[in-house]
Amino acid sequence: MxxxxxxxxxxxxxxxxxxxxxxxxxxxxxEPFRMLKINDASILNTIEGREICGQCFKSRKFFCYTCCKPVIDCKYFPRVKLPIKIDVIKHAREIDGKSTAIHAAILAPEDVTVYIYPDFPKFSSNDKVVLIFPSKNSVTIGEFLSLELQKNRNSNEHDMTFIKNNEFSITRAVFIDSTWNQTKSIYKDQRLKNLPCIVLKSRISQFWRHQKKSPRWYLATIEAIHQFLLELHDCIYGTVKNYALNETNIISTKLYCGQYDNLLYLFKYMYDKIHLIYDHNKLWAYKRPLI
Missing domain, CATH: 1.20.5 (Single alpha-helices involved in coiled-coils or other helix-helix interfaces)
Known part of the structure; x- marks a missing residue:
């Protein structure tokens, strides 16, 4: 425009x-996505009309946000492979069509599961689970990994070999998908009580939906999932500087160079659609305080 x-x-x-x-x-x-490697989603513009979900039989566009299933051929979506499993616990009152958590389940179906509270993921005794939540006892990913290193007496805090050989020291990450007030009720659930909490670095949201009394660093769920995975990968392997601006071969390096950026494929597509219709500076979501 x-x-x-x-x-x-x-x-x-x-x-x-x-x-x-x-x-x-x-x-x-x-240009909020300029420094990310996200596939061109213009192919979605070739899809006309809506389809019936084969599971709930409701009319949907691209995917069913109730069943977390595509309603069009999977060739229209990039497939993202994650290093750990992601469990999203969605509040029952959170409107399905407004939730961005569904994007993760569509784009990384092998690694992401969405539960409607009080349904809950089941963890095995071998799982190393963290909750992404800014509690008073939460730590950053870097701090958490350092604590894991210190637990292993045969490694020093500067040697990342222990973590690399132990699947990032995390096997599952839990996210709560709800408004801030709803989140508190889920957080108090006894099943989450003993999970270590991780707080993410500050990142400004590009979500177009306005949330009253919330600053712009309150992320949409899909943004939070992407941020967590980016920080986790960067803490262990590092990141290629300005990777989106050069042709880094993902297969040939363990450094982060956009491996999980396509989690924002649908988010960016919808963002672009919204911004074709509305002026960014006039949307209330972007008038929220930055800090």
Missing amino acids: TESPVETTLNEERFNKLTSIESQQYVIDK
């Missing part, structure tokens, strides 16, 4: 009044 001269002038004036953090985000918001 091309800006008019008047809109350009107004945007420049707005930019000059921003703080340094706001000005940096203003630039990022111009």
Whole structure:
């Protein structure tokens, strides 16, 4: 969408009044997915009409957000392989059609399962499970991995071999998919009580749905899943700098170079559709405070 001269002038004036953090985000918001490797989703534009879900028999576009199943050929979706299993516990009152957690189940079906609370994942005795939740006792991924290293007396805190040979020291990660108020009720469930909590680094959301009284660093569930996997991989193997701007061969390196970016394939597609219709600067979701 091309800006008019008047809109350009107004945007420049707005930019000059921003703080340094706001000005940096203003630039990022111009092309928020530029530094990620996400497949072109324009092929989805060739799909006409809707399809009937073979499981619930309801009319759906692209995928069924109730059954977490595609309703079109899987060739239209990239398949993402994750290093660990992801369990999403969705509040029963969370509207299916608004949940981005479904994107993960569609794009990484072998590794992502969505449960409707009070349904709950079953963990084996060998599972190393973490809960992604900013509790008062939560730690960063780096801190968690360091603690795991310290538990092994035969390794030092600078040697990552122990972690690499133990499947990232995490086999499953649990996410709660709900509003913030709903999240608290699920978090108090005794089945989550003893799980170590991980807090993610601050990241500004690009989600277009407005949530009252929430800053922009409250991420959509699919953004949080992507951020967690990116941080986990980076802590262990590192990341190729500006990987989206060069032709890094994913197969030939263990460094992070976009292996999980396609988790945002549907998110970006919908973001682009929304921004064809609405002006980014006029959407309430992007007027929320950054901090």
